[in-house]
Amino acid sequence: MSNRRTAFTLIELLVVIAIIAILAAILFPVFAQAREKARSASCLSNLRQFALATLAYVQDYDETFPQSVYSMDNRILLPGSGDRVFTVFDATMPYMKNVEIIVCPSQRPGIDFEAILRPLGLRTSGAFRYGSYAYNFALFQDPALPPGLFDQDPVVSLGGIGEPANTTMFYDSTYVPLTGPQVDAMCPLPSGPFGWDNFPGHPRHSDGINVNFVDGHAKYYPRRGSIPGTSPTSSGTVPTYTLPCDLSGIPGGTPNT
Numbered sequence: 001m002s003n004r005r006t007a008f009t010l011i012e013l014l015v016v017i018a019i020i021a022i023l024a025a026i027l028f029p030v031f032a033q034a035r036e037k038a039r040s041a042s043c044l045s046n047l048r049q050f051a052l053a054t055l056a057y058v059q060d061y062d063e064t065f066p067q068s069v070y071s072m073d074n075r076i077l078l079p080g081s082g083d084r085v086f087t088v089f090d091a092t093m094p095y096m097k098n099v100e101i102i103v104c105p106s107q108r109p110g111i112d113f114e115a116i117l118r119p120l121g122l123r124t125s126g127a128f129r130y131g132s133y134a135y136n137f138a139l140f141q142d143p144a145l146p147p148g149l150f151d152q153d154p155v156v157s158l159g160g161i162g163e164p165a166n167t168t169m170f171y172d173s174t175y176v177p178l179t180g181p182q183v184d185a186m187c188p189l190p191s192g193p194f195g196w197d198n199f200p201g202h203p204r205h206s207d208g209i210n211v212n213f214v215d216g217h218a219k220y221y222p223r224r225g226s227i228p229g230t231s232p233t234s235s236g237t238v239p240t241y242t243l244p245c246d247l248s249g250i251p252g253g254t255p256n257t
Contacts, residue, residue: 039105040205043132043172044218046101050133050170051212053095054088063158066091068140072125080121087113088140090125104132104172106204111175120193134173134199137248139214156250163251164214166229166240171211171247174202184223187245201244209244 058065071077072084089102096102103110110130117124139156161167176182176198180189183200190197201209203223211227212218221227221243229240229251240249 036106036206040208040210040220043104043106043205044210044220046104047133047170047210047212047218048216049096049101050092051216051218053092053101054169055214055216056095057092058158065139065141065156065158067155068135068137077122082121082123084123084125085117086125088135089131090127093127099128102128102131102133104204104210107132107172107174107202111173116175116194132172133170134247135170136168136250137196137199138250138253139167139169139248158214161214161250163229165217166227166251167214168227168241168247168249169212169214172202172204172209173199173247176200182245184244186242196246196248201247203244209247211247 054065066088068088069077070086071081072086074081074083077083077085093099108130110132111134112130114124114129139161141155158164174183176187176190178190178193182189183202187200188197192198201211201221203209205220208220208222208225210218210220223244225243226239227241227243227247229249230237231240231249231251231253233254240251240253241247
């Protein structure tokens, strides 16, 4: 009987290593895509829960949507006052009972609202600092930020929404300062520090955006997707929303508000 022991040659080991490397190069992107799809599904679930929480608030407050921001210290919120800002996120928080719902798994920690408010001479409520979603500025009106709108920008009632299934509430977003850069070459640079153009849709899920709507549903849209709904302008009828730049407005009303 032979006691000779067999072993891999150097060439054989190199071949095995090369095969493993090739398989890893093929499979790692697949695993990354699978992880991103899971994060996107979790984000979409967050937005569905957020929609239900917001609608629960609306039912408790005479079918009226909250304003985007209130002062916790004075009757009117004014930049430079040092007031604490009570946002629509704070208003709906008791119905969510979990601050993690406003954070997307693909964008942690999220938009730093404290850092945005600080240069405006304002503070957060202290209930949260980060969030991954922005809101429809036309639905959640902002009579004091920027200042000067006040009674020209009243709160919106549920009954005043003609197309609830096509009216956005919250969506994947990021903050774009005055100097940019924007999320897409077609998007205009912001005109101020806190407006609809500072919060474009953020196509972070396989080049797409998750959005929820007034009727409570949430849906994924590709970067250049189309949401039904039109608005009249002086030059004719235009789409209310332009993805990914603008998800604010109410179909039938003024776009880009």
